[in-house]
Amino acid sequence: MQRKIIPDAENRLLILYALKTVGAMTDQQLLIVMTDTDLMNYITLQLTIADLESEGKLRRQGDTSGGTLELTDAGLYLLNSFEMHIPVSRRGLIDSGAAQWRERFAAEQMAAVEIFDLPNGEKGLHLRIVDRRNVLLDITFALPTGKRINCLQQRWQQCMNQVYLLLLSTLGSGHTPEKKLPDGCSVLQVSDSEWLTTACDNPTQPTITLMVSLPTEETAHECAATFPTMSAVVRDAILALLDGAQLP
Structure with missing residues (x-):
């Protein structure tokens, strides 16, 4: 079925409406919303x-290429002024899937993962745990030669x-503040806790x-x-742990 041509002005409102309804999203997540509803293509x-x-x-917010998009006050004002120009049927497409997308994207944003190319031609793995906008864990390392991990995001x-608990249990030495x-290592107090x-x-x-x-200075130094x-x-x-993860 050929996608109905939507005016540029309405496309702008649809993006603003999706971000207001679902919440902040990356470009890729916003694309999922728009293609799932057959409202907009990538270009x-x-x-x-x-x-x-x-x-x-x-x-x-965050990285200029992979960060999440959110409304500014000006964007919210524009949407509030012209929201009713979006047909009810198209708003309904976004409304009906909002809860499911929100749950899915929240999990993806909390457990961010990326495989990237290293200068020597090998692959690197970047894993993050993010609570709202606070980074709880960020670890990057080179993958063994030829190592492949399917369904990495889900794993x-x-x-x-388990990885966070692994660090707590493995990296203990009785080291005091x-x-x-060691060179290249540091500890910074962010708050009382x-x-x-x-x-x-x-x-x-x-x-x-x-x-x-x-949570404590002693643990951080250890x-x-x-x-x-x-x-x-x-x-x-x-x-x-990644290899042994039970996939849904």
Whole structure:
């Protein structure tokens, strides 16, 4: 079936309406909404997003390419002024799927995952746990040569809590805040109940890097002090958890 041609002005309103109804989304998630409802194709979506961003109707949180899009005050004002110009049937398409998309996208945004190319031609793996906009865990490492992981997003969602607990149980050394940390490792107090550990295996040529939010200063220092020598163990344990994750 050929998609009905929708005027540019209405496409703008549809994007604003989707973001208001479903919530902040990445470009890819917004594309899923628009293609699931047969409202917009990829090219039209990207051109319209670019126009709305340049006019200050949308803003992007986080990474400039992969961050989430959300309404600005100007975008919300535009939508509130002209929302009724969107046909009821098209608003209904977005309304009917909003709860399902919201649940799905929230899980994806909390458990972010990416495979990328390294300068040496190998593949790298980037795993994150994000609570709202606070990064609880961010770990990046090189994958073993030839390693492939299918259904990676779903696997990471299934085992991310186990990985966080793995770090707590593995990276303990009795290191105290008074002792000097290894090169390339640091601890930063974020709040009374949050400490941020940053660590790597090798400060000059790192093959694995870690950033993790922890509840106490002692735990944060233990993780930072132990990570350089335990990083290979951590990497292998994470890969084992990903391989063994039960897919839905």
